Amino acid sequence: MATLPIVQYEDKIIETVENNSITVIIGETGSGKSTQLSQMLHRRGYSKIAVTQPRRVAAVSVSRRVAQELGVQLGEEVGYAIRFEDRTSHNTRIKYLTDGVLLRESLADPELNDYSVIILDEAHERSLNTDILMGLMKRLVKHRSSNLKVLITSATLDGDKVSKFFRDCPVLNIPGKLYPVEVLYSKERPVSYLDAALKTALGIGFADIHVRQPEGDILIFMTGQEDIEKLVSKLEDKVRALDEGSCMDAIIIPLHGSLPPELQASISLLFFYKFIRFLETSKDSVLLHGFGKKMTEVRVFSPPPPDCRRIIVATNIAETSLTVDGVVYVIDSGYVKQRQYNPSSRMYSLDVVQISKVQANQRAGRAGRTRPGKCYRLYPSQIYHDEFLDVTVPEIQRSSLAGSVLYLKSLDLPDIDILKFDFLDSPSSESLQDALKQLYLIDAIDENGAITSIGRKMAELPLEPSLSRTLMEANNYGCITEALTVAAMLSTESALLPGKSKTEEKRKRPISDLPDGSGLGDHIQLLQIYERWHQTDYDIGWCKDHGLQRYGVAGGHCSPSTASHIGGAAKAVTMTDKKTANSGAAWSGYERHLKNLEIPVRGMMFARDVQPLDIKANGKGEEFRRDYRNLRKALCVGYANQLSERKMHHNGYRTLGLQGQVVQVHPSSALSSDEHGKFPDYVVYHELIATPRPFMRNVCSVEMKWVIPIINKLNTLNVKKLSGGGMDHVEEESERNIPDLPKKNVEVAASVDDSESRIQAARERFLARKANKVEKEGIVEVKKENNVNKTP
DNA sequence: GAGCACTGC
Numbered sequence: 108m109a110t111l112p113i114v115q116y117e118d119k120i121i122e123t124v125e126n127n128s129i130t131v132i133i134g135e136t137g138s139g140k141s142t143q144l145s146q147m148l149h150r151r152g153y154s155k156i157a158v159t160q161p162r163r164v165a166a167v168s169v170s171r172r173v174a175q176e177l178g179v180q181l182g183e184e185v186g187y188a189i190r191f192e193d194r195t196s197h198n199t200r201i202k203y204l205t206d207g208v209l210l211r212e213s214l215a216d217p218e219l220n221d222y223s224v225i226i227l228d229e230a231h232e233r234s235l236n237t238d239i240l241m242g243l244m245k246r247l248v249k250h251r252s253s254n255l256k257v258l259i260t261s262a263t264l265d266g267d268k269v270s271k272f273f274r275d276c277p278v279l280n281i282p283g284k285l286y287p288v289e290v291l292y293s294k295e296r297p298v299s300y301l302d303a304a305l306k307t308a309l310g311i312g313f314a315d316i317h318v319r320q321p322e323g324d325i326l327i328f329m330t331g332q333e334d335i336e337k338l339v340s341k342l343e344d345k346v347r348a349l350d351e352g353s354c355m356d357a358i359i360i361p362l363h364g365s366l367p368p369e370l371q372a373s374i375s376l377l378f379f380y381k382f383i384r385f386l387e388t389s390k391d392s393v394l395l396h397g398f399g400k401k402m403t404e405v406r407v408f409s410p411p412p413p414d415c416r417r418i419i420v421a422t423n424i425a426e427t428s429l430t431v432d433g434v435v436y437v438i439d440s441g442y443v444k445q446r447q448y449n450p451s452s453r454m455y456s457l458d459v460v461q462i463s464k465v466q467a468n469q470r471a472g473r474a475g476r477t478r479p480g481k482c483y484r485l486y487p488s489q490i491y492h493d494e495f496l497d498v499t500v501p502e503i504q505r506s507s508l509a510g511s512v513l514y515l516k517s518l519d520l521p522d523i524d525i526l527k528f529d530f531l532d533s534p535s536s537e538s539l540q541d542a543l544k545q546l547y548l549i550d551a552i553d554e555n556g557a558i559t560s561i562g563r564k565m566a567e568l569p570l571e572p573s574l575s576r577t578l579m580e581a582n583n584y585g586c587i588t589e590a591l592t593v594a595a596m597l598s599t600e601s602a603l604l605p606g607k608s609k610t611e612e613k614r615k616r617p618i619s620d621l622p623d624g625s626g627l628g629d630h631i632q633l634l635q636i637y638e639r640w641h642q643t644d645y646d647i648g649w650c651k652d653h654g655l656q657r658y659g660v661a662g663g664h665c666s667p668s669t670a671s672h673i674g675g676a677a678k679a680v681t682m683t684d685k686k687t688a689n690s691g692a693a694w695s696g697y698e699r700h701l702k703n704l705e706i707p708v709r710g711m712m713f714a715r716d717v718q719p720l721d722i723k724a725n726g727k728g729e730e731f732r733r734d735y736r737n738l739r740k741a742l743c744v745g746y747a748n749q750l751s752e753r754k755m756h757h758n759g760y761r762t763l764g765l766q767g768q769v770v771q772v773h774p775s776s777a778l779s780s781d782e783h784g785k786f787p788d789y790v791v792y793h794e795l796i797a798t799p800r801p802f803m804r805n806v807c808s809v810e811m812k813w814v815i816p817i818i819n820k821l822n823t824l825n826v827k828k829l830s831g832g833g834m835d836h837v838e839e840e841s842e843r844n845i846p847d848l849p850k851k852n853v854e855v856a857a858s859v860d861d862s863e864s865r866i867q868a869a870r871e872r873f874l875a876r877k878a879n880k881v882e883k884e885g886i887v888e889v890k891k892e893n894n895v896n897k898t899p
Numbered sequence: 900g901a902g903c904a905c906t907g908c
Contacts, residue, residue: 162906190908207908236907331904365903422904444904457904502906510908569908774900798902 111139113281117147120279124148124224128248129257129276133266135283136472140260141169141228142176145201148224153256155199156224159206161234162428163189170194170203190569206236210514211569213243217518224256230269231262231465232427233501233532239511242530245273246520262465264497272531286475288437292488300440301338303485304329307438308418309345309357316436316483317416318354323435323480324417326425328470330444330459335361335420342418355414362421362429426469430476437474437482439467441490447505449797450541452768453749456797463499467491501532508534508542509572509748513551516558517566525556526830543829545748548764548820549576556831570598573793577745584737589634593738596633597793597805621653626779628790628807630742631735743809746791747817751803758786760803762795764821770795773802789814 113120113134123130134140145156160166170187179185186195188204195202204212206227213219225244230237244257261269266278297303304327309317316325329335342359419431423443443462448455462470467484474480484491503511515525526539546552549572551562558566561579568575574594581590622639624632643649743750751760751770758780762768772778772786773796780786786808793805 205907207906211908232906234906333902364905424905426905428905446904457902459904771900775902796902800901802901 110284111143112137112284113139113143116279116281120144120147121151123277123279124256124258127277128255129244129259129273131266131270131273131276131278132258132260132281133263133278134260134281135263135285136469137284137476138281139284140281141165142173144226144258144260145203145224146173146177148256149201153223155222156201156226157209157219157222158201158203158226158228159209159237159240160203161206161229161232161237163205164428165229166203166205170201173201173203206234206240207569209240210236214514214517214567217520218247218251218253219255220251220253223254224258226258226260228260229427230259231265231498233499233503235502235506235511238501238503238531239515241269241272242528243518245529246523262468262498264465268498269531283472285472286477286479288471288475288480288482290471290482290484292484292486292491294487296486296490300442300485301329301334301341304338304438304440305341305345307483307485309342309349316438316481317357317418318349320436320481322355322414322416323478324419324431324433325436325438326431326434326473327418327420327438328425328440329420329422330440330442331422332363332365335363335422338420342420355416357416357418360417360419362419362425362431364422364424423466425473426466431473433477434473435478435480437470437480439470439482439484441467441484441486441495445500445505448507448538450507450535450538451766452795452797452801453507453541453762453765454768454795454797454801461495463496464491465498467495503530503534504532504538507545508538509545512539512542513546513558513562513566513572516546516552517563519558524831540826540830544764544824544826546572547824547829548748548817549573549745550747551576552829554823554825554828556829570594573745573749574598575745576747577741580744581738581741584741586737586741589735589738590741592637593630593634593742596637597630623779624777625733625735626777626808627735627739628778629776629793629805630807631738632777633805634735634738739807739809740813742807743791743813743817746793746807747820749792749794750809750814750817751790751792751806752814753786753788753790758784760786760790763818764824768795768801770801770803772806773804776804776806778806778808 120130120132132140132144141158141160145158148156158169160169166187166189170185171181174181174183174185177185181187182194183196183198185201186193186199186203188195188202188208190205190208209219209225212221219225227237227240227244230241241259244259248255248257259269259273263280266280270276270278293303307316308325308327309315327338329338339359339361342357346357346359417433419425419434421429421431425431439462441462442459443466444457445460446455446457471482471484474482512525515528526536543552543556546562547554547556549565550559551565551572553559561576564579565572565575568578570578574597578587578590578594581587622632622635624630624635640646640649748764750763752763753760754769758772760770760772762770770792772790778786778790788811789809790803790806791809792803792807794803796802796804
């Protein structure tokens with residue numbers, strides 16, 4: 108350990124921390140900051156130190172390392188806390204935790220008095236949670252009664268900005284321990300960076316590593332699965348075409364998030380001694396569990412044979428999350444795929460964007476971990492210097508902020524206006540207003556922007572606001588079990604997802620095998636699929652037979668039933684139930700959680716008692732299809748901010764509460780049309796995605812009478828009031844697409860909830876007026892009809 | 900009739 112560069116700086120670091128409440132540490136990769144800073148401060152006598160990490164694996168692996176260095180048992184003096192897992196005790200003095208966990212802790216104790224030091228590690232990655240924590244830390248050092256020391260670690264390019272944010276706090280530079288990496292630029296930007304990468308690795312391009320350079324693996328950064336697969340097959344062709352004996356052999360390895368987790372894990376385990384021994388001793392091919400299929404890509408596991416070079420083609424997963432040892436050459440396309448949120452249309456899109464300088468340097472650094480390396484940038488240096496942003500656009504400027512704003516509101520920070528919250532990089536006022544409007548529509552804040560009792564309870568649930576609102580409403584309607592399953596299916600990576608079935612497979616297995624959501628939409632379908640799977644006692648074979656994918660959970664060592672309900676309940680359970688050993692425990696944990704919130708639980712059942720099916724008997728020997736009325740009603744309340752109305756003459760929809768956004772039901776949806784080929788008049792949707800055509804993904808059919816109170820609310824929405832005067836330039840709202848229901852009709856409809864006929868009458872008047880309006884406004888809309896999504 | 904960067908409570 109004595110060789111770590113940071114050790115020489117110990118005195119300087121301690122001195123700076125003692126004299127300042129906030130210190131910025133610029134520590135390059137390999138400086139040892141993640142493992143050493145906490146130990147130094149511990150030695151100095153600070154009572155309890157928290158170190159946040161943006162990723163779970165990092166929290167676990169770094170804490171394990173520190174426990175080892177200190178010769179203590181993990182979970183005692185040194186421990187970690189991540190979702191579902193708290194390995195700390197009352198003895199714990201150094202605690203590694205994800206930034207999200209620290210945010211949750213601060214909900215229980217806003218002053219975080221348990222800690223004398225808080226270190227926000229990897230702050231340059233600008234994760235949403237770390238950004239919020241930075242704002243909170245700035246307040247906390249000023250307001251907290253007991254002494255608090257805060258350390259922020261960041262990248263070179265970001266240090267001054269962070270220091271300025273924290274009132275010119277001191278910045279310490281700690282050199283890294285990477286080997287030098289020579290950076291080579293191409294003369295101009297290639298027409299096709301796929302071909303350029305190919306040439307650089309194997310061809311006769313501006314460099315050709317494989318034939319001319321000494322041994323060492325090559326890591327190529329591409330944007331996505333499709334490009335990776337194309338490049339892999341081209342590389343394989345080329346390698347095969349190389350003259351035997353003219354150069355060393357090469358194996359090509361794709362690496363991206365959609366690969367089975369087992370395959371990914373194998374990469375990081377590749378050089379794990381035991382594992383290699385295991386492979387050497389078992390001559391048989393390795394059988395991967397999970398899909399029950401024999402993987403042919405055993406080569407991924409094998410260490411490269413002598414005189415063989417690995418070429419790894421990866422997404423940015425290899426930038427931070429996965430480290431592949433043995434890499435000496437990096438080829439950087441200069442691009443990354445990023446998910447962006449547009450608050451004015453509430454749409455997400457996945458765009459290929461130029462990386463930042465920090466990212467480019469991070470990628471280059473991957474070449475210098477074991478010995479001096481080379482990084483080939485497929486773009487000119489002038490583009491790097493002039494066009495690349497210094498730092499990645501922070502997540503807070505690319506996401507919907509409803510959840511974060513609700514969280515901040517629930518903290519009840521004195522004398523703080525959420526819209527003036529001091530962020531290192533503020534989100535746009537448009538984005539904050541969007542969050543407020545959404546929260547108002549789902550009753551989390553009142554018309555003056557103050558958090559409601561419903562909102563307070565929602566904030567306690569670690570779910571996106573729409574889903575936490577749905578759960579609360581479902582509890583009132585006695586369908587909490589079902590709602591929980593839906594929430595879990597939508598919010599977990601371990602959900603059962605309809606896999607991409609090739610046309611071939613489709614013919615073999617008629618879709619009718621799978622529940623169809625009773626035609627009511629995707630939420631219902633997800634519920635039915637889960638229930639069906641539950642009936643098979645969580646049989647993996649059943650998933651396989653139905654073309655469903657079950658993604659692994661937290662390291663992949665869960666039994667199917669835990670997986671399902673970790674996927675299921677536990678996601679919604681928060682930390683109340685720390686040892687989610689089985690689904691029953693998770694559900695009772697959730698029940699406890701609701702009780703803590705003083706929400707009486709009605710109709711609660713354990714997962715194993717779940718009975719409801721899409722077909723039910725009525726006791727007279729007849730069967731009828733369930734209409735999931737209560738669940739859909741709850742979804743309608745929860746998704747009041749994500750509601751669409753069908754257009755008059757076709758199956759296109761218009762979002763309500765937004766400026767006339769025209770969207771379609773996603774073709775993969777389970778929603779079915781009526782006998783006239785029409786979709787339901789109203790649906791709620793889980794998200795809008797802006798592919799070339801805008802789609803609603805995951806929709807659920809809802810009824811007119813449930814929608815009326817929402818339309819009412821939209822009519823009274825006043826952003827100025829919601830912002831509590833915090834916005835200086837709030838534009839007058841003109842929500843042109845709010846249906847213009849006359850007050851009288853609304854009142855009638857709303858007060859006589861059960862009078863179907865009167866509601867029907869109101870609806871007919873409304874639709875008639877709408878038709879009239881369409882005629883007056885012109886033919887544009889009618890013309891569109893031909894293009895639009897007609898259901899068979 | 901279309902498309903899956905990566906995290907996290």
